[in-house]
Amino acid sequence: xxxxxxxxxxxxxxxxxxxxxxxxxxxxxxxxxxxxxxxxxxxxxxxxxxxxxxxxxxxxxxxxxxxxxxxxxxxxxxxxxxxxxxxxxxxxxxxxxxxxxxxxxxxxxxxxxxxxxxxxxxxxxxxxxxxxxxxxxxxxxxxxxxxxxxxxxxxxxxxxxxxxxxxxxxxxxxxxxxxxxxxxxxxxxxxxxxxxxxxxxxxxxxxxxxxxxxxxxxxxxxxxxxxxxxxxxxxxxxxxxxxxxxxxxxxxxxxxxxxxxxxxxxxxxxxxxxxxxxxxxxxxxxxxxxxxxxxxxxxxxxxxxxxxxxxxxxxxxxxxxxxxxxxxxxxxxxxxxxxxxxxxxxxxxxxxxxxxx
Numbered sequence: 001x002x003x004x005x006x007x008x009x010x011x012x013x014x015x016x017x018x019x020x021x022x023x024x025x026x027x028x029x030x031x032x033x034x035x036x037x038x039x040x041x042x043x044x045x046x047x048x049x050x051x052x053x054x055x056x057x058x059x060x061x062x063x064x065x066x067x068x069x070x071x072x073x074x075x076x077x078x079x080x081x082x083x084x085x086x087x088x089x090x091x092x093x094x095x096x097x098x099x100x101x102x103x104x105x106x107x108x109x110x111x112x113x114x115x116x117x118x119x120x121x122x123x124x125x126x127x128x129x130x131x132x133x134x135x136x137x138x139x140x141x142x143x144x145x146x147x148x149x150x151x152x153x154x155x156x157x158x159x160x161x162x163x164x165x166x167x168x169x170x171x172x173x174x175x176x177x178x179x180x181x182x183x184x185x186x187x188x189x190x191x192x193x194x195x196x197x198x199x200x201x202x203x204x205x206x207x208x209x210x211x212x213x214x215x216x217x218x219x220x221x222x223x224x225x226x227x228x229x230x231x232x233x234x235x236x237x238x239x240x241x242x243x244x245x246x247x248x249x250x251x252x253x254x255x256x257x258x259x260x261x262x263x264x265x266x267x268x269x270x271x272x273x274x275x276x277x278x279x280x281x282x283x284x285x286x287x288x289x290x291x292x293x294x295x296x297x298x299x300x301x302x303x304x305x306x307x308x309x310x311x312x313x314x315x316x317x318x319x320x321x322x323x324x325x326x327x328x329x330x331x332x333x334x335x336x337x338x339x340x341x342x343x344x345x346x347x348x349x350x351x352x353x354x355x356x357x
Contacts (some may be wrong), residue, residue: 035048045072045095046284049114049153051107051145052121053100054078054085056269057161057276061120062089070284076108076123079103097266105144111152114117115182117289119145121216122162124267129259138162139171139278139354146172150179155156157319165189165221167342168350169298169308185319188283189298191221191310193268193275197254198228201247206237215295217251218311218326220347226252227340231330244332265298299323306341308348320326 048065052058053076062076066089072094076086086100108205111117119235122138142162148159154176162168169189177181198215206213214234219227228251230244239247250257258268286293293315301309301323314322330336 017215036154045070046069046115046287047071047073047075047113047281048116048118048284049075049110049156051076051077051110051117051119052162053196054081055122056124056266057120057272059085060270060273061118063278064273065094065118065280066092066096067094068277068281069095070281070288072346074098074113075101075110077101077107091315104144107148107223108152109238111148111156114153116157116159116283117149117153118159118161118276119194119331120161120272120276121145122270132164133165134163135350135354138164138349141340142168142171143175147179150176150181154179154181155183156186159247159276159280159283160188161272163221164347165191165346166225166308167354171349171354173300173308183319184300186323187300188279188320189221189308189310190276190279191226191296191298192279193272194221194226194228194251194254195296196271196275196278198247198251200301201250201254202228202230204235205239205243205247208235214228216312219308219337220310220344221298222347223252223343224302224336225332225340225344225347227336229329230325231332231333242320247348248336282315283319284292284321286321287317289317294324304341306339306344306348309344320345 027061035228046177048071049056050062050065051249053062054307055078058078062085065071065074072095076098080102082102086098090098122141123134149156149341158172160169160172167185171185173182176187194217195215198217199213200210203210203213216229216232217226218229219225228248230247255268282293282295294312295315296310297313297320298310299313299320300306300307303311303323304324311326312324313320
């Protein structure tokens with residue numbers, strides 16, 4: 001016959017799945033706390049927090065990360081609506097244990113002990129809005145989150161999605177420097193959507209499967225700072241001048257294409273979530289110790305005279321362990337690089353200046 005303790009534990013395990021999650025439940029309210037109960041089934045893996053989990057990018061991003069077998073614990077944080085998203089996603093029969101946190105006073109709890117922080121928090125672009133317009137709102141959001149990371153999980157890998165990335169990454173870097181926790185290898189601006197678009201658009205022109213195409217995209221993550229290196233496409237191929245102009249323009253303005261197509265109903269949320277998960281998975285494989293994990297990211301860099309720049313990086317246990325040079329550029333790309341650097345310099349300075357106010 002089961003002991004009273006064993007019976008209570010079994011009842012608690014069943015109750016955790018039958019009743020909507022109450023993540024603020026006190027440990028002393030039953031013989032076994034629901035959070036501990038649910039965590040007993042966690043698969044081995046990494047602890048990941050998504051900050052901004054209830055938003056347009058955050059919700060599909062949360063769902064896709066719940067499906068990742070490398071994730072053991074998934075913390076979902078937002079200032080509103082997080083518990084509903086958490087309840088919904090927690091019903092998925094995958095290994096990751098999901099916990100929800102709502103409100104500014106729960107930020108530290110959501111971040112503590114995490115291996116990877118993914119930040120899609122902030123307002124989305126609307127028709128007619130530039131990434132620069134986003135700055136005034138999103139800069140403050142990123143500052144607050146960065147301060148929380150410095151307090152609670154300074155050794156975590158940070159994937160920063162919040163736009164404008166060209167400015168928000170420098171903001172996070174300055175906050176970490178002030179806190180004495182800055183490790184340039186662990187702060188990564190997510191530019192994967194530019195790569196995903198480049199692979200897709202180039203594959204359309206070449207008549208290939210996009211999964212077989214690799215287009216390096218360097219520079220930054222806005223307009224002319226997005227520089228696809230079409231001379232370095234794999235598999236090797238050639239393009240007409242018209243194709244180069246058309247592809248470059250479409251890759252640089254892919255976000256605007258989606259904003260206009262949605263006609264006020266949102267921005268590139270679904271493809272951004274996909275790209276973010278693809279990059280996060282690469283980071284987790286790097287943390288696991290996999291060899292040869294190489295992706296593009298906007299990082300602290302000495303590739304150019306600018307303090308931050310997007311190039312290919314090798315991901316490992318400590319983040320971006322190697323930053324690769326640009327490689328050979330053709331005349332078109334060299335001209336594009338100069339335009340990108342000029343625009344990027346102002347965006348970086350704008351982020352740094354924000355932290356001095």
